[in-house]
Amino acid sequence: MNELLRTLLFLPRQASTIAEEIDTLHYFVIIMTMGGALLVTLIGGYFLVRYRRTAVQKEPARRMPGTTPAIWLEVVVVVGLFGMFIAWWVIGFRQFMAIRIPPENALEIYVTGKQWMWKFAYPEGASSISTLYVPAGRPVKLVLTSRDVIHSFFVPDFRLKQDVLPGRLTTLWFEAKEPGRHDIFCTEYCGVSHSTMRGEVIALSPDEYERWLQGQSPGPAVAGPVDLRPSSVTEYAPPEPVSMVRQGERAAAEHGCLRCHTLDGTPHLGPTFAGLYGTMVPLEAGGNVKVDEAYITESMMDPLARIHAGYQRIMPSYLGQIRPAETSAIIELVKSLRDVRPKPGASEPWGTVTVPELREEGQ
Amino acid sequence: MSQATIDADSKPDPLGVGADHPDYLRADSGLRSWLLTKDHKRIALMFYVGVILFLGLGGTFALVLRTELLTPEQTFIDASTYNQMFTLHGITMVWLFMIPAIPTVFGNFVLPIMLGAKDLAFPRINLASFYVYVLSAIILLGAMLAGGADTGWTFYVPYSTTSPTAVTWMGIGIFVNGISSIMTSVNFIVTTHTMRAKGLSWHRMPLFVWASYATSIIILFATPVLGMSLVLLALDHAFGLSLFNPRYGGDPVLFQHLFWFYSHPAVYIMILPSFGVISEVVCSFSHNQPASYRAIAYSSLGIAFIGFFTWGHHMFVAGLSEFDAGVFGALSMFVAIFSAIKVFTWVATLRGGSISFATPMLYFLWFLFLFVFGGMTGVAVATQSLDVHWHDTYFVVAHFHFIMVGGTLTSFLAAAHYWFPKMFGRLYDERVGLLTSVAVFIGFVFTFLPQFLLGNGGMPRRYFTYPERYQWLNVLSTGGAWLLGAGLLLALGNLLIALKWGKRAGPNPWGSRSFEWITASPPSKHNFEETPEIERSAYDYTLSEEVARERAKAR
Numbered sequence: 001m002n003e004l005l006r007t008l009l010f011l012p013r014q015a016s017t018i019a020e021e022i023d024t025l026h027y028f029v030i031i032m033t034m035g036g037a038l039l040v041t042l043i044g045g046y047f048l049v050r051y052r053r054t055a056v057q058k059e060p061a062r063r064m065p066g067t068t069p070a071i072w073l074e075v076v077v078v079v080g081l082f083g084m085f086i087a088w089w090v091i092g093f094r095q096f097m098a099i100r101i102p103p104e105n106a107l108e109i110y111v112t113g114k115q116w117m118w119k120f121a122y123p124e125g126a127s128s129i130s131t132l133y134v135p136a137g138r139p140v141k142l143v144l145t146s147r148d149v150i151h152s153f154f155v156p157d158f159r160l161k162q163d164v165l166p167g168r169l170t171t172l173w174f175e176a177k178e179p180g181r182h183d184i185f186c187t188e189y190c191g192v193s194h195s196t197m198r199g200e201v202i203a204l205s206p207d208e209y210e211r212w213l214q215g216q217s218p219g220p221a222v223a224g225p226v227d228l229r230p231s232s233v234t235e236y237a238p239p240e241p242v243s244m245v246r247q248g249e250r251a252a253a254e255h256g257c258l259r260c261h262t263l264d265g266t267p268h269l270g271p272t273f274a275g276l277y278g279t280m281v282p283l284e285a286g287g288n289v290k291v292d293e294a295y296i297t298e299s300m301m302d303p304l305a306r307i308h309a310g311y312q313r314i315m316p317s318y319l320g321q322i323r324p325a326e327t328s329a330i331i332e333l334v335k336s337l338r339d340v341r342p343k344p345g346a347s348e349p350w351g352t353v354t355v356p357e358l359r360e361e362g363q
Numbered sequence: 364m365s366q367a368t369i370d371a372d373s374k375p376d377p378l379g380v381g382a383d384h385p386d387y388l389r390a391d392s393g394l395r396s397w398l399l400t401k402d403h404k405r406i407a408l409m410f411y412v413g414v415i416l417f418l419g420l421g422g423t424f425a426l427v428l429r430t431e432l433l434t435p436e437q438t439f440i441d442a443s444t445y446n447q448m449f450t451l452h453g454i455t456m457v458w459l460f461m462i463p464a465i466p467t468v469f470g471n472f473v474l475p476i477m478l479g480a481k482d483l484a485f486p487r488i489n490l491a492s493f494y495v496y497v498l499s500a501i502i503l504l505g506a507m508l509a510g511g512a513d514t515g516w517t518f519y520v521p522y523s524t525t526s527p528t529a530v531t532w533m534g535i536g537i538f539v540n541g542i543s544s545i546m547t548s549v550n551f552i553v554t555t556h557t558m559r560a561k562g563l564s565w566h567r568m569p570l571f572v573w574a575s576y577a578t579s580i581i582i583l584f585a586t587p588v589l590g591m592s593l594v595l596l597a598l599d600h601a602f603g604l605s606l607f608n609p610r611y612g613g614d615p616v617l618f619q620h621l622f623w624f625y626s627h628p629a630v631y632i633m634i635l636p637s638f639g640v641i642s643e644v645v646c647s648f649s650h651n652q653p654a655s656y657r658a659i660a661y662s663s664l665g666i667a668f669i670g671f672f673t674w675g676h677h678m679f680v681a682g683l684s685e686f687d688a689g690v691f692g693a694l695s696m697f698v699a700i701f702s703a704i705k706v707f708t709w710v711a712t713l714r715g716g717s718i719s720f721a722t723p724m725l726y727f728l729w730f731l732f733l734f735v736f737g738g739m740t741g742v743a744v745a746t747q748s749l750d751v752h753w754h755d756t757y758f759v760v761a762h763f764h765f766i767m768v769g770g771t772l773t774s775f776l777a778a779a780h781y782w783f784p785k786m787f788g789r790l791y792d793e794r795v796g797l798l799t800s801v802a803v804f805i806g807f808v809f810t811f812l813p814q815f816l817l818g819n820g821g822m823p824r825r826y827f828t829y830p831e832r833y834q835w836l837n838v839l840s841t842g843g844a845w846l847l848g849a850g851l852l853l854a855l856g857n858l859l860i861a862l863k864w865g866k867r868a869g870p871n872p873w874g875s876r877s878f879e880w881i882t883a884s885p886p887s888k889h890n891f892e893e894t895p896e897i898e899r900s901a902y903d904y905t906l907s908e909e910v911a912r913e914r915a916k917a918r
Contacts, residue, residue, distance in 0.1 A: 010816040029743045037736035047713035056717040064715030066905040085696040095748030149522040156821025159752040163681045167609025187755040187823040195826035
């Protein structure tokens, strides 16, 4: 029954401990809503037919102008309806309290939203961008804040959402039932690339999570569900060795590089990688620089030091966020694209977007 | 379908009151006589042209949006344009169409006649209200051309204060628009209090007057708060006032409180006049008095009052405390109860009636389904734990379009057909009217029903690109939107054709007992020569035709 209704209503998987309970209320509410609307319309339609003019002319006894229907009937219906609404409220409020109050033993992870990516910092020192690794079967409490505008952290599979505000910390807790991968969406409109501010939660088995914390990449055991297209463009952690270019693509997708840099020469917020390597580019501070390994590396670690003229100062530093192997892989990726011809206008920044001044507190 | 649907056989006063004078359309001629008119009926017609134009503009934006969403990636416009489109769609539809639509067009036209008055209490303020509306439209259109806005109609800070678009001018435009609304509502309140005909006590008034009165009260109390918030926002955007900027100790959530303190009651500003229209349509076509006059009249006031204390249900996941969320959730359910009382009363009114079935009645049937479904999903999203999942997804988009389009637009169309003979003295083609109404309904259902499922599936609103698994529902929704657009155009075409070629209507083609039908169609310039004497309610269908006429004497 649960599966059937869930599929009919297009609800995503129930991947958190609270999801099924919330869905049960959901079914109740939606069935009553559908039923109520249909019932009222059908009664209205029945009256329209029964008391239609021609019928009333043929059978004048049907006409009862000014008769008030039994007041007790109306009272019963209204009180019954109110009782039902209150029942929704009582159940919904209890569930809401359960969603909002994290268990004592929850594992804490810090989340920062910025235009247009999610960053995760773990107390043990690890960090990640766009992909949140959590242990399955253990409550996790997220402490969220924003660096710029309001974002909202939404995991449909968990039935959870929390606005992420600048200058405030909000919290959200959940417990993933089993290992798996789940979409993260930003649901508070946050600017031009709002719809690309996606990520994923990867729930690992506790052992694997421990291994991941220690810097080892998790094994291939985490399979995505069939109906879920991962938000990063490549598969995750392939077991067989792959070329550095492929690794670079994966790293670029994982770290959100492709949110602003394109691979096919389409203009975007950052310079496209296509045909970039080996060219001379103008700098904002004046002069030119040749795009080589050193400049690419510097641009990842300290992007604002020598920024390409015409582009906005919006790229965050990846220093400490990105492993050396990934840095080299991304450089290989840029190299591999040296012969791709950028589309016209690609050397110009894209659109007229202005991004709010960065709030680099404490940096 | 018979055109003449008068309940009784006698045909008293076949031309209606004032038929021996030239009607208001012909009383004066020349452009000046229109632009400087103080006649509430002519002002209503000028508003009519305005709101229809903006319905077209807002609808065009909507079709661009829906067409873009046919594919998961970019279809034909870029992300910035898309973000502009949904913002401008919202701004145009809310402030230039829905809020003014029913009050300024049908309210302006029929409210004074319903009260037996020659005009509104302040005809000059009424004309000024129109020009202020035009000014606000010019400012908003100018702002659209000079950068537009990409913040969403909600203008959430801090994004809106840093947006490079013309947010300041949008704020000013909406501020000016609010002044126009306030002028109209003051006029309605004063007119209702002071210009009722002899013997027209409060409980004899048509229910549309009650609804307009309740709406006016909300406008009067809520709009200044919006004006203030938008001025603060404009100051923040233009001069860096930083009242809402956390960097300087401001609070972005404060803006949300201020915004929704207006914008939740604004929902009732948009829907209450529709309730008035529906009450008139139901009673007139079923030739029956409302099952409970007081229930309908007072529940409007109840909604107006409770509506001010529910704004927090927009902010369950914005960091509101659990206690606040609980209180706002419970209060929101009371609004649903008042609305439910209205719905039951309308349905009960049909019982024992003698129902002539015409286009406005078909719109009423659609309204019943769409409004009850939209309203109950409203209670659903006021249920906290469910709202956490639905908030800012397409579920919410579908919910408020069920209320706004399914409620306000269908009753706007019902009103456009119902009062068409009164306004222009001619009858529209009933068969075409019914067919377009069916097209509008089917288009609507296909547009918005899939969006409930999209929201269940977790698709956030205001998304330019989306995961592929949401595509087929989006395609369905886009197809529905095009059908809806076509249906609306056909309905408009039907009315335009009837303007010139429609059959003569006579004063009271629907056999209504409401007072605006006493006058000729179209009414003469001054509606009545003398203040009428009213000795019955607007819904006395138990009386015979002669007695009813005798008890609402007018000249």
